[in-house]
Amino acid sequence: MGHYQWNWAIVFEQVAGTKEYYYQWLITGLGWTVATALCAWVLALVLGSLVGTLRTVPNKWLASLATCYVELFRNIPLIVQLFLWFYVLPEVLPKSAGFWMKQDMPMPEFITAAIGLGLFTSARVAEQVRTGIMALSSGQKNAGLALGFTLPQAYRYVILPMAFRIVIPPMTSEFMNVFKNSAVALAIGVTELTFQMRQITGEYAPGNPIEVMTIVSVIYLILAFSVNRLMALIERRTQVPGYISGGGK
Amino acid sequence: MVLHRYTLFDTTESTMSIIRFNAVNKWFKDLHVLKDVNLSVAEGEVVVICGPSGSGKSTLIRTVNQLETIGSGEIWVNGQNVIDPKTDINTVRADVGFVFQHFNLYPHLTVLDNITLAPIQVRKQPRVEAEALAETLLAKVGLANKRDVFPSQLSGGQQQRVAIARGLAMQPKVMLFDEPTSALDPEMIGEVLKVMKDLAHTGITMMCVTHEMGFAREVADRVVFLDQGEVVEMATPAEFFSAPKSERAKQFLQQVLSPMH
Numbered sequence: 307m308g309h310y311q312w313n314w315a316i317v318f319e320q321v322a323g324t325k326e327y328y329y330q331w332l333i334t335g336l337g338w339t340v341a342t343a344l345c346a347w348v349l350a351l352v353l354g355s356l357v358g359t360l361r362t363v364p365n366k367w368l369a370s371l372a373t374c375y376v377e378l379f380r381n382i383p384l385i386v387q388l389f390l391w392f393y394v395l396p397e398v399l400p401k402s403a404g405f406w407m408k409q410d411m412p413m414p415e416f417i418t419a420a421i422g423l424g425l426f427t428s429a430r431v432a433e434q435v436r437t438g439i440m441a442l443s444s445g446q447k448n449a450g451l452a453l454g455f456t457l458p459q460a461y462r463y464v465i466l467p468m469a470f471r472i473v474i475p476p477m478t479s480e481f482m483n484v485f486k487n488s489a490v491a492l493a494i495g496v497t498e499l500t501f502q503m504r505q506i507t508g509e510y511a512p513g514n515p516i517e518v519m520t521i522v523s524v525i526y527l528i529l530a531f532s533v534n535r536l537m538a539l540i541e542r543r544t545q546v547p548g549y550i551s552g553g554g555k
Numbered sequence: 556m557v558l559h560r561y562t563l564f565d566t567t568e569s570t571m572s573i574i575r576f577n578a579v580n581k582w583f584k585d586l587h588v589l590k591d592v593n594l595s596v597a598e599g600e601v602v603v604i605c606g607p608s609g610s611g612k613s614t615l616i617r618t619v620n621q622l623e624t625i626g627s628g629e630i631w632v633n634g635q636n637v638i639d640p641k642t643d644i645n646t647v648r649a650d651v652g653f654v655f656q657h658f659n660l661y662p663h664l665t666v667l668d669n670i671t672l673a674p675i676q677v678r679k680q681p682r683v684e685a686e687a688l689a690e691t692l693l694a695k696v697g698l699a700n701k702r703d704v705f706p707s708q709l710s711g712g713q714q715q716r717v718a719i720a721r722g723l724a725m726q727p728k729v730m731l732f733d734e735p736t737s738a739l740d741p742e743m744i745g746e747v748l749k750v751m752k753d754l755a756h757t758g759i760t761m762m763c764v765t766h767e768m769g770f771a772r773e774v775a776d777r778v779v780f781l782d783q784g785e786v787v788e789m790a791t792p793a794e795f796f797s798a799p800k801s802e803r804a805k806q807f808l809q810q811v812l813s814p815m816h
Binding site: 443445446448449451452453454455456459463464467468471546547548549 | 620622645646648649650651652653655657659660661662663672673676677704705707708721722725
């Protein structure tokens with residue numbers, strides 16, 4: 307590889323035999339990456355908060371059910387989970403449902419990836435939420451209950467508002483991870499950013515992989531960094547004046 | 556049936572006693588922390604519970620609103636048996652204020668919101684009304700100018716006074732205090748005790764676990780001395796402090812009242 311022909315302008319070149327440009331492919335890829343990651347994140351936040359909360363309730367059955375959920379989704383590799391949802395689930399479902407998944411489900415790759423990534427991430431979010439709740443003193447819960455709140459009210463008004471504030475830093479990492487992990491969606495054919503990168507460097511412009519990969523890496527970097535800044539903003543906005551986190555006797 | 560007889564007995568007596576323990580026992584695994592406790596608190600009475608640490612005082616007061624469950628016996632509060640699974644414990648708790656050793660204010664809410672949260676969410680009181688009451692209560696505990704600050708911006712004594720106002724905002728029939736001054740710096744104990752004394756004079760029923768014997772002497776109608784989970788003595792402060800009957804109470808008083816302490 308002594309005579310590597312650098313050509314950073316490659317992304318502005320037209321794809322041979324089409325009317326499209328490589329940069330358009332990358333933008334499409336970025337679009338799917340963002341869509342997959344955001345949908346997965348919304349699902350992960352909702353389910354993760356619910357499951358993480360349930361792990362801390364006094365009802366043993368609910369708590370163990372939530373524990374099983376977490377162990378199931380965080381102990382199987384993400385790529386295996388996507389394969390299971392995409393290739394195995396339609397086979398084990400009742401015939402008509404499996405048939406629908408294979409034939410009629412709209413955007414099957416995208417929807418499967420968003421749900422699969424969302425469930426995987428929800429297990430991790432659940433653990434963060436649980437940690438946040440455990441970090442609060444039991445006095446907080448008792449202070450709610452003693453005033454006549456039901457347990458759900460105590461969670462809603464007293465426990466979760468503080469627990470979420472406490473876990474903003476680790477949740478930032480999870481939110482960043484969901485963008486980076488969305489690259490795995492290429493395995494079931496989502497035409498996201500990494501898929502486009504492989505397609506360009508593999509078949510279409512095999513001569514300039516370094517430029518394309520560098521550009522894609524920088525796009526991921528900017529995405530993750532934006533998430534990081536957004537979360538920092540949320541952290542500042544929700545900060546309790548004078549409260550030093552980790553306190554609470 | 557024994558249970559039935561107790562039930563009849565208690566509903567007739569409930570007009571007199573607002574809190575009543577009938578043969579209450581509690582175990583933490585093998586540790587017998589409450590031993591056959593019988594105790595009743597009359598409406599408007601101020602009862603101080605004292606005893607050496609580990610005697611079960613805090614556990615006892617927490618069983619009243621079921622922050623602690625019990626092993627056997629009955630506890631009646633405002634005419635309701637709180638042990639009965641059919642009792643809606645939340646409605647019982649709403650009528651029983653509780654002040655914690657470590658204040659346990661909600662750190663993410665302002666002082667005003669700390670006080671109005673339960674009246675608005677539990678009592679469904681209109682916000683305007685709840686806020687008006689909160690401001691009156693804040694003035695009573697001497698913190699009228701602190702309504703918009705957060706708990707972490709207050710001293711311990713101020714936080715505890717807010718916690719008392721928070722309890723009172725539910726207009727409870729009973730106030731329970733679980734060592735309300737034990738976590739405070741010495742110079743802040745006085746301000747909290749003053750609020751509690753003022754409160755005692757309003758005629759509200761109070762049950763208070765404390766080591767502040769001066770408070771007990773001054774405002775308690777009765778002192779209950781607990782040791783190793785047993786009610787060892789129950790007397791007026793005058794009797795208890797001048798002529799304790801049991802050896803254990805004598806020993807305890809010597810320790811807490813000694814000038815070296």
